[in-house]
Amino acid sequence: MKFAVIVFPGSNCDKVLYYAIKDGVKADVEMVDFRNDSLAGFDAVLIPGGFSYGDYLRSGAIAGHAPIIPAIKEMANAGKPVLGICNGFQILTEIGLLDGALIRNKNNRFICETVPLKVENDQTIFTSEYQQGETIMIPVAHGEGNYYCDDKTLARLKANHQIVFTYEDDINGSVDNIAGITNEKKNVLGMMPHPERALEELVGSADGLRMFQSVLKNHMDRVNQ
């Protein structure tokens, strides 16, 4: 299985995400520059955290116009796994692959902390190695992670089980404490917390590893069928 880590100018969690795949789950991975317009040959797309284009204007807004974006949309439409973490999540909402928007944290301050998350749906390709209802410890680091969507959208997300992770405590004002959602087909996941920073107890938690293992395992299962 081959992963692409998209690198936008200003991405700053790209290398750690790369290590998560290469050393964490020992799969094939390549960094892909934002100027490319094709993702041929890749089985999954990872959009890292950071401050693409400085997050000037609005987080994720400018990245939404990069040459690589149509290729990412194609992958999503083809049902391949697309995972956006933090700034990646913001970009996915900006380009319309995920619903809603991420606005400034309720208290107007950046927050960096390792927080408990609840796994709300273990039936996705991203979460099958977790248990429904399980609490995992994953770091967050964001100033604009307050998930917003209107009531109709929220009802749809719920009905369709698209809410995958929630915060156990209200850390940023997100609607229903939402920390991560998928698209309807559940092959695109956006989340504010950083699983790639939680691969080893040495740095505080290893709970993020199973997310990447899930993606890998589900792919292999499908291939072997």
Added chain:
Amino acid sequence: MTLVKVYVTYKKSILDPQGEAITNAIHGMGFQDVNEVRMGKYFEISVDESSNTLKEDIEKICDNLLANPNMETYRYEFVDSEAVQ
């Protein structure tokens, strides 16, 4: 040369934490009469030559880049108005 001024604000239903922080700071300064502050963005766009499609272009730029329709609204005005017709 035409100058276009664009104002982007959060929709009413959206929480504006920056505005709130500013309101608190203003109260802290002793101005209790201030009720609410909402913060938005303001752009001055200078356009080289006025094409026929200037109005359309600006709307495209606003819709696709300067404002996020999920949470923001915008309005704009031309300062050098004879340039657009």
Added chain:
Amino acid sequence: MTLVKVYVTYKKSILDPQGEAITNAIHGMGFQDVNEVRMGKYFEISVDESSNTLKEDIEKICDNLLANPNMETYRYEFVDSEAVQ
């Protein structure tokens, strides 16, 4: 209730990295006619009652909080203008 609109912009000589990034993005979208974008802040301040000192108060708030006179300039306008004299 009076609504005050405040516009804060960087002085000309000050670097505006946001404006630059936006300009580049607009060019990337194919609008080459756009020359320059400067980004500023926009505030809508609603004031409860109109005191005699409203104008002064707003200027104090702008000078001390909303704008840094070392690098920014501001202008403001009252929307409900009969409220101020």
Added chain:
Amino acid sequence: MTEPTATMIDQEKLYKSWGLSEAEFKIISEDILHRLPNYTEAGLFSVMWSEHCSYKNSKNVLRKFPNKGKRVLAGPGEDAGIIDIDDNQAVVFKAESHNHPSAVEPYQGPATGVGGIIRDIFSMGATPVAMLNSLKFGNLDNHHTKYLANEIVAGIGGYGNCIGIPTVGGEISFQKRYENNPVVNAMCVGLINNSDIKYGQASGEDNLIIYVGAKTGRDGIHGATFASDEFTDENKTQRSAVQVGDPFMEKLLMDACIELVQKHSEWIMGIQDMGAAGLVSSTAEMASKAESGLVLELDQVPQRETEMSAYEIMLSESQERMVLCVKPEYKEKIIEFFENAGLDAVVIGRVTTDKQYKIYQHGELVTDIPVAGLVDDAPEYVHEGTMPERLTKDDYKHQFEPQINSLTETWLQLLKQPNIASKEYFYRTYDSQIKANTVVKPGSDAATIRVRGTNKALSMTNDGNSKLVYVDPYIGGQNAVIEGSANLIASGAEPLGITDCLNYGNPEKAEIFWEFNKSVEGMASVCEKLELPVISGNVSLYNEFNEEAIYPSPMIGMVGLVKDLKDVITQGFKRVGDAIYLVGQTNDDFNGSEIQAMQAGDVKGELNPIDLEDIKHTQANILKAIRAGVVNSCHDLSEGGLAVALAEAAFENELGFDVTTELSAVATFSETPGRFLVSVSEQDRHAFEEYFENNLQYLGNVTQRATLKLTTNDFTAELTMSEALNTWKEAIPCLMK
């Protein structure tokens, strides 16, 4: 705008308003140039000979610091110092102050300070891996201080978070003297392979000078500005001292420079960032180091504004710019390399052999001066200091006596003091975990970052209790170094070396100079004793508001090496049943203490002399014990003494304790330096005690019960965990409301 002529500058003594003295002007015109300098030249001299660039008032004092050592690869004089950490790797670090800009623009000031210190690190070829900061604010009892604190912290976080370097530690303290003159010091730590080290030099005839990064604007041209009558009013309002940081641009610049050094080292001779005094300072220093000359063509310099004068271009402090000296045959490759990274790179000059610094603008030679005159010939001043009057008062010998009616109450009250209370409210806004290398996050004695791909880690800390320096500059200075070292030792690291930021008032005042000089002597004495070289640093003088100086505020930034990840340790108790020890003797040390500040409303009185031999011995043994694996937690005692250290050790994992001491209640707040609070597994007690002969006291145990119980020879206090923790955690958020 017309520039004044050379004669006008001379006759009307215009140079005086730019900070040059008559004597200095005479040296320039008579000894160096043998003619009068023109406008641009006079401007260049005034800025290069300013305290900020030449250290003319402080050099003589700074020489007291040791800067050599077995592991030192580069010391003061470079953008940052470098210390070997084995395996052909080295650590690079430096700190810088941005006090004045932060007072003027509390968001952009610290942001650009962070940007500047990061450039100092990657301009050596190193990869920045961590940041720290030392902040000193007024008391949180007024709107202005809260505003400053919020903005300054946001500015630091805004830059660091965006560029993607974890901010892992620092210190924050509060005292009225900083109300209008906050202290903002930022430190950056980088890693490098020894073979990649680059120096800022411009050598080799006809090698090219390349400018990379942001365009030059009229930013920050103020240090040595001309009298205002030269500018029209319109000009003045558009002219600004404030620089805006662009962390996005800096990220591109940083990544490109590091990649260039790692992959194409052979293309470049030297690399240097543009910091204070921008283009002139960076290029003149590069030429000076290589003993060469330079020709610069200003028309080639990318400019953000029109009609900039040579003076303005040379002195601009626009951020996010670098200068490279490259071999001509690689010119195209380098420009293409940067273009691909989204950056503009242009050739602005070349290296010559005549040792002259020549600048052309619009085809005219506007500057022609010897490089050495500009960089090396600034005069050095040796000031006479006078002991401040406050230190000569009779009652100064007197030791403060704290009053305690209830140990519980005093204890809680102290935990609530902003200087002692948790700083999480602030540091939680810094991304401390980015890059996933942070093994010990903010909240313990020192932060620890693993060195990826090895079994090593680096610990780092910022320290400088300025209350102690204020009451007793020499011993207070000693204390700053001891505390830095203790914080590293308590984290399982072997201290490697020091960077500093020396923040003081106006050195032309004899009393201020005395404080500066004495405190440096104090610091230096400990550096010698503990064999800690000072490899880089920064001096910030003239920190005054309405003639009132800040406390003398040296900040010690220290980095230590953890040789084995298994030695990483934090301050918090780990396991119920562990034995708790106090290592070191406790004396009556209340002058300058937090309890004195709290109870007397002010600090005063001389400090007791410190036995450095004893400090060294104790620290060495703590490290040995940690490496032997018999220590579960270790915390050095600082502000608030034993009582506060116990509470802090309990908070980390919310484990209680039951402690009994021979000391009096008052003594549990004494701040005698050189002490540690250690917890040890029951089975390791004997092994642990062996390291300390009689220099330790068994205090009790870590308990299951969520209570903090402290029994002294005269009082007993018992706090519930929730009450103590809330008091300590909520104090600052509450004040910031």
